[in-house]
Amino acid sequence: MKIAKKILSLVLIACMTVLPLTGCRKSADSSKVLNVYNVGDYIDESLIDEFEKQTGIQVQYSTYDTNEMMYQKVKSGSTKYDIVVPSDYMVAKMRKEGLLEKLDFNNIPNIKNIDKKFLGSEYDPKNEYSVPYMWGTLGLAYNSKYVDEKDLGSWDILWNPKYKGKILIFDSVRDTMGAALFKLGYSMNTTNPKEINEAKELLVKQKEYALAYVNDEVKDRMVGEDGYIGMIYSGDFPLMQEENPDLKFFNPEEGTNRWVDAMCIPTTCENKKEAEMFINFMLDPEIAKINTEYIGYSTPNKACFDLLDKEITSNKGAYPDDEYLSKCETFTDIGKDIKLYDKAWIELKSR
Numbered sequence: 001m002k003i004a005k006k007i008l009s010l011v012l013i014a015c016m017t018v019l020p021l022t023g024c025r026k027s028a029d030s031s032k033v034l035n036v037y038n039v040g041d042y043i044d045e046s047l048i049d050e051f052e053k054q055t056g057i058q059v060q061y062s063t064y065d066t067n068e069m070m071y072q073k074v075k076s077g078s079t080k081y082d083i084v085v086p087s088d089y090m091v092a093k094m095r096k097e098g099l100l101e102k103l104d105f106n107n108i109p110n111i112k113n114i115d116k117k118f119l120g121s122e123y124d125p126k127n128e129y130s131v132p133y134m135w136g137t138l139g140l141a142y143n144s145k146y147v148d149e150k151d152l153g154s155w156d157i158l159w160n161p162k163y164k165g166k167i168l169i170f171d172s173v174r175d176t177m178g179a180a181l182f183k184l185g186y187s188m189n190t191t192n193p194k195e196i197n198e199a200k201e202l203l204v205k206q207k208e209y210a211l212a213y214v215n216d217e218v219k220d221r222m223v224g225e226d227g228y229i230g231m232i233y234s235g236d237f238p239l240m241q242e243e244n245p246d247l248k249f250f251n252p253e254e255g256t257n258r259w260v261d262a263m264c265i266p267t268t269c270e271n272k273k274e275a276e277m278f279i280n281f282m283l284d285p286e287i288a289k290i291n292t293e294y295i296g297y298s299t300p301n302k303a304c305f306d307l308l309d310k311e312i313t314s315n316k317g318a319y320p321d322d323e324y325l326s327k328c329e330t331f332t333d334i335g336k337d338i339k340l341y342d343k344a345w346i347e348l349k350s351r
Contacts (some may be wrong), residue, residue: 032271032283033058034278037070037081039261044294051281057274076097080268082275088260089174091130092123092333100129101265107276110283111198113303118260118323122332131279132300134292136234137328138175139256139317145246146228155183155252157229159202164209170220171213173345174331175231175257176203182254184242188329191337200344204351213349222247233259234318235297249317255327260300293327 036048040063048059067090073079074094085171086094094100105111111131118132140157146166151157157166158179170176178188180199190196211227218230223244232240237249263282265275281287288304298318299305305313313319320328334341 004145014302026274032274033060034083034271034274035060035062035079035081035269036278037062037064037079038083038085039063039071040065042077042085042261042295047282047287047291050287051278054281055274055277057271057277059278060191063273071099073267074268077268080270081203081266082271083278084264084266084308085265085329087118088121088123088177088262089331089333091262091264094264094266095124095129096333099267101267101269102128103131103265103279104272104276107273108280110280111318113283113288113299113301114287115302115305118300121260121330123260123330124262130264131283133261133263133282134295134297135234135260135300136256136298137251137320138170138179138259139232139234139237139249139251141222141230141232141237141240141247143222143225143244143247144245144248146225147235152250153253155179155254158231159209160205160208163228165208165211166168166202166228167210169210169213170218170225170231171215173341177341178329178331178346179231179252180206182252182256185254188257189332189334191334191340193340196340196344200348203348207348235295235318238296251317251320251324255329258325258330260327260330267333271305 019081034057036059038061045061048061051057052059064073067087070084071090071094074081074084091100108131114132118135119127124130142152148162151160151162157163158169161189174188177196177199180202181188181195183189184195184202186195186199186200214221218227218232219236221227222230222232222238225244232249234249243246263279265272269275282291283301285301285303285307288299288301289307291306292299292308
């Protein structure tokens with residue numbers, strides 16, 4: 001799938017080079033090297049080549065596995081990254097700790113393409129430090145050959161004894177605790193010790209039905225039918241379904257985590273103007289379309305969304321309606337209260 005998308009991307013980019021994108025050919029020091037730090041396999045790298053071609057700016061691209069890994073590297077100052085792509089709660093944390101530069105939106109006119117419902121979020125209420133990159137939800141994948149449709153809809157399915165030993169749970173404190181909190185009717189950002197303890201005890205009971213606590217391997221294990229039900233990020237699902245058409249996806253009716261990843265500039269950056277040029281480039285509708293189709297995640301770029309195939313935009317798993325999204329929450333940085341979750345998680349894993 002991604003090979004086919006890569007070929008299509010190269011064809012489209014070849015066409016774009018004939019008519020350079022508006023706003024890309026700005027004066028810049030082409031001797032500078034832009035250091036971009038992103039999650040692995042989270043960009044169509046042919047677009048980096050195109051940015052270099054259009055601007056003359058060289059890009060040094062490197063990847064990380066987790067927000068926490070990126071945060072430690074940026075905080076240490078050991079490498080002076082110009083662009084990072086943290087998740088919502090990490091944007092808030094880095095903003096509060098003075099690790100992010102305020103953006104000059106005179107250099108990012110394509111910010112106009114971002115859907116307004118992704119602006120003014122709690123993690124960056126004044127839209128000063130970040131630009132939404134991709135978004136999605138935490139949902140449930142299931143194998144339609146083995147899972148009864150009557151059991152679908154709620155987080156309750158993770159506690160259904162019918163699927164004992166076939167349920168894959170994320171080995172992630174906030175995600176998994178969040179699912180339990182939603183099932184209980186609480187906020188996934190609660191700092192109430194009683195509510196957090198209730199969620200922990202609910203997950204202790206769920207362990208009886210779990211096959212394993214997993215991370216990225218959930219995709220292969222669901223495709224290979226090792227598990228029948230698994231927690232999954234919405235953007236990872238399309239490729240899974242291509243490999244196993246019996247797999248389906250739903251967002252639990254109680255609500256879920258709606259996450260947003262954003263492009264930011266650390267205070268240690270050495271090429272701020274060039275970084276803003278790169279962000280602007282990535283917000284161009286045609287560029288964003290290529291990137292979105294390659295990655296498979298949902299785009300917050302309204303101009304890009306309007307260019308996507310109806311088959312993609314009508315998919316309620318990838319693009320839930322506003323009524324459903326009103327039930328969802330975005331993770332917030334809860335500061336020192338994260339210790340309450342860490343304590344509960346250690347207790348859960350030890351039982």
